[in-house]
Amino acid sequence: MTHATPETGSHLHLDRLTKAYGAQTVLSGIELTIPSGHFTAIVGRSGCGKSTLLRLLSGLETSNGGDIRVGGTPLRGVNQQARIMFQDGRLLPWKTVLDNVGLGLRGDWRPRGLEVLRHVGLQERAHDWIARLSGGQRQRVALAKALITRPRLMLLDEPLGALDALTRIEMQSLIESLWLEQGFTTILVTHDVEEAVTLADRILVLEEGRIARDFANDLPRPRRRGDPGFAHLTARVLESILLRNRPSEAPPQASGVPDGHAREASADSGMAALSH
Amino acid sequence: MVRGFSSGRRGRLKRTLVPWLVPALLLAFWQVSSMLGWIPTRILPAPTAIALAGLQLARSGELWTHLSVSAARAGGGFLIGASLGLFFGVLNGLLRRAELLLDSSFQMLRNIPPLAMIPLVILWFGIGEEARVFLVSLGVFFPVYLNTFNGIRSIDPGLLEMGRVYGLSNWKIITDIVLPGAMPSILVGVRFSLGIAWIILIVGEQIAANSGIGYLAMNAREFMQTDIIVFSILLYALLGKFSDALARKLEFRLLPWHPNFQRLSKEFRARPALS
Numbered sequence: 001m002t003h004a005t006p007e008t009g010s011h012l013h014l015d016r017l018t019k020a021y022g023a024q025t026v027l028s029g030i031e032l033t034i035p036s037g038h039f040t041a042i043v044g045r046s047g048c049g050k051s052t053l054l055r056l057l058s059g060l061e062t063s064n065g066g067d068i069r070v071g072g073t074p075l076r077g078v079n080q081q082a083r084i085m086f087q088d089g090r091l092l093p094w095k096t097v098l099d100n101v102g103l104g105l106r107g108d109w110r111p112r113g114l115e116v117l118r119h120v121g122l123q124e125r126a127h128d129w130i131a132r133l134s135g136g137q138r139q140r141v142a143l144a145k146a147l148i149t150r151p152r153l154m155l156l157d158e159p160l161g162a163l164d165a166l167t168r169i170e171m172q173s174l175i176e177s178l179w180l181e182q183g184f185t186t187i188l189v190t191h192d193v194e195e196a197v198t199l200a201d202r203i204l205v206l207e208e209g210r211i212a213r214d215f216a217n218d219l220p221r222p223r224r225r226g227d228p229g230f231a232h233l234t235a236r237v238l239e240s241i242l243l244r245n246r247p248s249e250a251p252p253q254a255s256g257v258p259d260g261h262a263r264e265a266s267a268d269s270g271m272a273a274l275s276h
Numbered sequence: 277m278v279r280g281f282s283s284g285r286r287g288r289l290k291r292t293l294v295p296w297l298v299p300a301l302l303l304a305f306w307q308v309s310s311m312l313g314w315i316p317t318r319i320l321p322a323p324t325a326i327a328l329a330g331l332q333l334a335r336s337g338e339l340w341t342h343l344s345v346s347a348a349r350a351g352g353g354f355l356i357g358a359s360l361g362l363f364f365g366v367l368n369g370l371l372r373r374a375e376l377l378l379d380s381s382f383q384m385l386r387n388i389p390p391l392a393m394i395p396l397v398i399l400w401f402g403i404g405e406e407a408r409v410f411l412v413s414l415g416v417f418f419p420v421y422l423n424t425f426n427g428i429r430s431i432d433p434g435l436l437e438m439g440r441v442y443g444l445s446n447w448k449i450i451t452d453i454v455l456p457g458a459m460p461s462i463l464v465g466v467r468f469s470l471g472i473a474w475i476i477l478i479v480g481e482q483i484a485a486n487s488g489i490g491y492l493a494m495n496a497r498e499f500m501q502t503d504i505i506v507f508s509i510l511l512y513a514l515l516g517k518f519s520d521a522l523a524r525k526l527e528f529r530l531l532p533w534h535p536n537f538q539r540l541s542k543e544f545r546a547r548p549a550l551s
């Protein structure tokens with residue numbers, strides 16, 4: 001990973017991170033280290049706590065135990081280095097595209113606002129109302145809005161979930177190129193395993209509040225769906241989710257079948273960090 | 277989409293003319309019936325007689341005096357009631373503690389029809405301006421309060437959360453997210469309460485006043501001037517329509533972003549309106 005310098009992306013360390021809502025434990029003792037500039041994907045069934053994990057990382061929720069260290073310092077309050085992007089974009093319909101991008105900024109941010117809009121290919125829509133944009137364009141605005149402050153940690157919560165397949169592929173390459181260019185640490189929550197394999201260096205399978213599987217993804221970029229290595233890893237990740245969906249029918253998982261393209265490690269051992 | 281009319285200039289002309297067809301026919305029938313003596317003037321004067329009465333009132337200047345007095349009462353009452361409604365709506369919408377303290381009291385008071393207060397209000401204020409302005413404010417307060425409160429409470433919590441992630445101050449969250457988000461609902465309250473303001477004023481002026489359009493009508497009744505009575509009634513309808521148009525203008529001005537109020541492109545303009 002030569003594109004990411006330690007200064008640009010947040011380094012994250014999660015230690016026995018636990019979150020419960022009332023009696024329901026959503027995350028139980030997550031151990032995870034994410035090096036600066038890495039692209040990590042989190043997959044898992046709906047309701048397994050993916051969004052909760054992102055919300056903890058952004059500082060929108062507080063944990064019930066354990067801690068989150070951002071570059072060595074424990075996280076308190078809203079994470080200033082992070083920007084979070086949601087499936088629904090969360091744009092203000094009563095502001096123009098450009099004003100949405102610059103929300104909350106002071107000083108002369110407009111030139112920079114136009115620049116990030118150009119980055120996501122929407123410069124000529126800067127003065128339109130949000131209602132006039134398509135779903136994909138709205139997500140581009142949300143992306144521009146996240147980028148304008150040069151975040152060091154990008155948290156993406158199913159950002160492409162509501163888009164059609166073609167727009168999604170376009171947005172994936174946009175996200176990848178922005179990440180390669182700017183080197184922010186990225187955590188992408190997605191239900192699309194192919195999307196995870198396309199973008200991430202590492203794919204975590206979250207289940208019952210724990211990281212059940214941890215796949216490294218060394219496939220060369222740009223990745224193509226047709227490649228055998230791509231298909232193989234996709235199948236492995238999918239399988240690990242599906243098998244765990246039906247625990248009574250599934251045979252006990254064999255540990256770490258060797259594989260030329262992807263390494264697989266059990267995260268339960270606490271050795272989640274990868275030595276890239 | 278059901279297309280009743282052909283498009284193009286002729287279609288547009290038809291669309292503007294056809295709705296007036298039935299009223300015009302009724303008016304003609306009314307005029308002819310009056311002229312033939314089918315309807316006694318004491319019950320309902322001819323349209324021309326009513327127009328003439330209006331013209332005379334306008335010439336003598338009486339019309340403008342009464343009109344401006346009524347408008348001032350409605351406007352003053354509206355301003356006071358709407359400001360208070362907006363203030364408490366925002367307060368209770370934002371602060372749970374304020375809601376806990378005040379909302380149930382407002383809900384109880386809301387069930388008293390303002391007009392039921394007339395005897396008490398006359399005892400309190402006499403039959404001066406205060407009484408009528410108070411009644412109008414009271415009637416205006418609740419729709420504005422309720423719609424402001426509901427508008428604030430129904431803002432997408434996701435947007436508020438987004439504001440927090442993006443580091444907005446509480447003040448910025450109120451001015452950039454809460455108020456604009458509640459604005460469509462607030463304006464529904466404003467539009468509704470304008471209608472109420474006129475209704476309350478009509479009754480208020482007919483019961484106790486020595487000026488205003490309601491007074492004009494009641495005074496005419498004593499002298500059996502049916503034409504003036506009908507003219508006053510029409511005047512109220514006109515004023516109601518006028519204030520409604522004003523409220524709609526306000527919506528267009530304040531909600532330029534709202535899909536309902538955007539200047540629609542030609543292809544959508546033919547779509548029947550929902551209101």
Ligand SMILES: Nc1ncnc2c1ncn2[C@@H]1O[C@H](COP(=O)(O)OP(=O)(O)O)[C@@H](O)[C@H]1O
Nearest residue numbers: 021024026044045046047048049050051052053
């Ligand atoms: N604010 C909340 N209050 C109570 N329960 C919550 C809250 N947020 C999430 N949960 C629960 O936590 C679990 C995980 O939710 P979430 O992280 O949103 O799942 P997902 O993996 O689909 O993003 C779900 O069972 C959900 O019902």
Ligand SMILES: [Mg+2]
Nearest residue numbers: 050051052157
């Ligand atoms: Mg989720």
